[in-house]
Amino acid sequence: MRKTFFILSLLSASLLSAQSTDFTLGHPAYQVIELEEIRSQQGFSTTLKPISRASVYDLIGNDGGLYMSKELREYTSDSSRSRIPILGRFFTYPADLIYYEDDNLELHVNPVLQFSFGKTNDAIGSAFVNSRGAEIRGRIDKKVAFYTMLTENQARYPEYVNNVRDSTLVVPYEGFWKQYATTGVDFFRAQGYVDFGFTKSISAQLGFGKHFVGNGVRSLILSDYSNNYPYLRINTTTKVFDYTNVFAELIAGVRGGTFGLEGAGGFEKKYMAFHHLNMKIRPNLHIGLFESVMYGDSSGGLKVEYLNPIIFYRAVEQQNGSEDNALIGLDFKWNIKNRVSLYGQLVIDEMIIKEVLAKDGWWGNKQGFQLGAKYVDPFGLENLIVQAEINRVRPYMYAHEDGFTNYSHYNLSMAHPLGANFTEYIGRANYRLSDQWSFEGILMRASYGNDIGEVNYGRDILKDYLVRRPDGNGGNLEYGNTHLQGNKTDLTMFFFRATYMARHNLFLDADVTLRKESDTNGIIDTSASVLGFSLRWNMPARRHLF
Template sequence: MGKSIISTLLLVFSIAQTTKAQSSLAPLNEDYYHLVDRYEIKYGELSPFFHTSLKGYTRSSIGQYADSLLNEDKQLSHQDKFNLEYLRNDNWEWTGTEENISKKTFLNHFYRAKSDLYHVREKNFDLHINPVLHLSGGRESDDDVTTQTNTRGIQIRGVVDGKVGFYSYIGENQVINPLYVRQQIASNIAVPHEGFWKNYKDDGVDFFTARGYITFNATKHINLQFGHDRFSVGNGHRSMILSDNGPAYLFLKLNTQVWKINYTNIFANLTSDVFGNANGLIANTSYPEKYMAFHHLGINIGKKLNIGVFESVIFDRTDSLGNNSIDIRYLNPIIFYRAVEQQNGSTDNVLLGLDFKWLAAKGVSFYGQFALDEFLLENLKEGSGWWANKFAVQLGGEYVDAFGINNLDLQLEANLARPYTYSHSSRYGSYSHYRQSLAHPLGANFYEGIGIVRYQPIDRLYLTGKLIYAQYGFDGVDENWGGNILLDNNSREMNFGNEIAQGQQADLTYLDFTATYMWKHNFFIDGKIVSRNLSTDIASADSDTNFLSLSVRWNIPQRLHEF
């Protein structure tokens, strides 16, 4: 990443000599994070341990939050008590729980704690090792292929000398996806949420998943991380700012949480493009790189309202010989990136905007995001559909313990992105990584509505229903209507008269019902039914499929393809 990054890391590591104990983060997992976030909404009060707009959370903060809720005199359903005890057990090295001690061990060394295959607890060393397994089989009506997932891996976390935390995960995967996912892979040369891949049998893909980092506190309130992972910003099902849609990337992250403020900097090394075909990616070549500098400032106003502002810049500095280097001016953690970009005389891709979360009443919250790529107020007022009025909007709400029914949670969300949002005049300047959007999986040029129902009727059973409806525009042959963010926006079809969902129109309806049973700690059995209907202006692109699957998961989240 260049001498500047190496110098920065040397400084970071030197600071680590005086750090205090620091935990790893809980891996991103939609179901897991909902269990944590719902308690802010349930009690109508922002958590003092973390800001929910920045994910992931440290395991220590999750454990402390669960401890505080159980210790307070609050009305909790039996399922809530089970969930909080589950969170305490999952982060037991940071909690006061004794419930995690196993009554029966395996060979006297394994599963001495309910949540860990193997652990070490010494004064200067804490270690947790767990297996990862995801096996599934399914069938769909749209194609005569048996779908499958076969993931085996290992997850390790711990703390050295009470100062430096670490996390590592590696998994080997062979997956045969439903037809619509296979079609997406063929058209984009990218496996959703993953990096390098190769062909597996006639219809599948084979790939490694690897994430890992170190983390420590430079001071009581400033945390640093360095490694290979991904993050998510926002309180919605989708994120219009930064999501975990793409694969992990090399990053340096600084997080400052003091008073009511949370300030996050992320400096990342991204992959601009990849080369391959239906048989997989080419391994003996160097893929072009680009960089991202991102910062987000959030503040709690009282106990009900959190407001955040963000700015992100995507840039590359490729010389005539094809060598690339980071622009050290963007490493300034407290500067306005747009000013740096203009000062450089560059055409880097800068996005800025805001997000909010309002706990309107106990059990009810509203949230939203606004991401601004470019716009001219004059053209916006005229309503002329100027192509460079590029922005994305999200509005949503959640209702926890709806209608007085314990552990019935409802969520509604609306998203939109104007044509050409997140794209750039350089194919290396798009808001993407490994040919996948860093924000919404549909890219741009769409409307979307989402409804989610979650219900936990008994302790170990979780029922989830999702309805996603989207209307978007896609490109015909040699066209660019603004939905594909990887295309150079200089190839746009017109300067004025642009509207959302322009081009070849598609209407997508996606229904998902999942029943999940947790047999043992972090050992899940999923039954899933998916119905997906795509109706387009091009009859040959239409599809209508019903997909059923049964899965066994151990220490790994669901693999979702909600597009």
């Protein structure tokens, strides 16, 4: 029924409103958006990403500088062509290898390349990323927007990234992979969508990709740490609120093979329904309410009741016998005097006020919070942002009885990379010296309670939360659970990247990563350093900050 609905919608293009493509997650444009949104007094929502190009133009207009005028050329008054197009056909405009436009079609075609090399001090010795592909985006009749990107990749990551792969069977941020040259991985990266509008205020996007909810370095609600997934996203935008629905099909678990993942027979599926209401209390003050539910079983199948875009999921989940995993919470963003932005998130997996006030360590007190601040143009340095953030998540948060209902996709967390049972502090500075030069530095300090042997202390969200610490009587400990329980482990990371843009979206990076991890029981005591250099063309930068 849903497929028929979308086919009919596409065929009725004459009834659709104007649409645009999005800035992909990690796009350099977000550096500009972050600055201009805080400086602006407009009621612009940045909480749910990706963000559409059209809405960014509504925010900054023609005042985003040379880089943004090229990125938003289809909306701005900039009509400057390249002085000498290659062979008269390529790079007619600086931002696109191939650009075509007529009364019905607007088309942008670009190569996607990344060649990175890093020297590590671990057993791997050296790391690299080799990616080649293409990106295509455009609009039909200015009413249906489309986007696709496909890259073929080989990579060898530092040992601490490989440790995550070995424990989860999945490469962080990626999906299916095969072994490459003993210590490397080989994988495809694909994403794409079709975006169309029903009215001026309501639009829908059918795609394969991922989302990020929040204004911080991390998200405790929905992040991009896991693999891409098929989704339907419905956006409703008015002057007083933004309402977003995401319905997604996820992978409940994967199987490891001799040379990577074993995909024969198909992986079992599960489903997520998510909605977020962003209320514009004032142009500079936004408060959001969200709810999500994860569900599925070995027999598969959608639950029709969760497809209602305005239902209260928790109530439906209880009516079904409370077999699914529902999360609720809120977020906020408060921009103050065009210089400061305060933001935060509160996520509740389960909470009984009586148990919280009792302070006796009931295992079901599963909550997490984020609090952060950004300061724009401090010390008289224009285009500098300094940021501080704290994230704290209690034990057993996001976990459930099995892979069908825990808050994961492809064996990776849909929220924070550290899972649960942790406290994290982040300091970040981002400086855009010019369109060509930018710098970013991040210092992260985290503590988490790791499992001891096979005992589940609440950090690993893939484990059954009904099998917890033993109570000494053959059961599981109900009370006496504490934050950071288990083998307390400290993690410190420093990351710095300097980036030079040689031409539009062709970047040269130099970065350094320093990482130290140790625990109280002497099981872990590692130090890692990575010195890397990259050439990226239309490829977003990525950090392995975990």
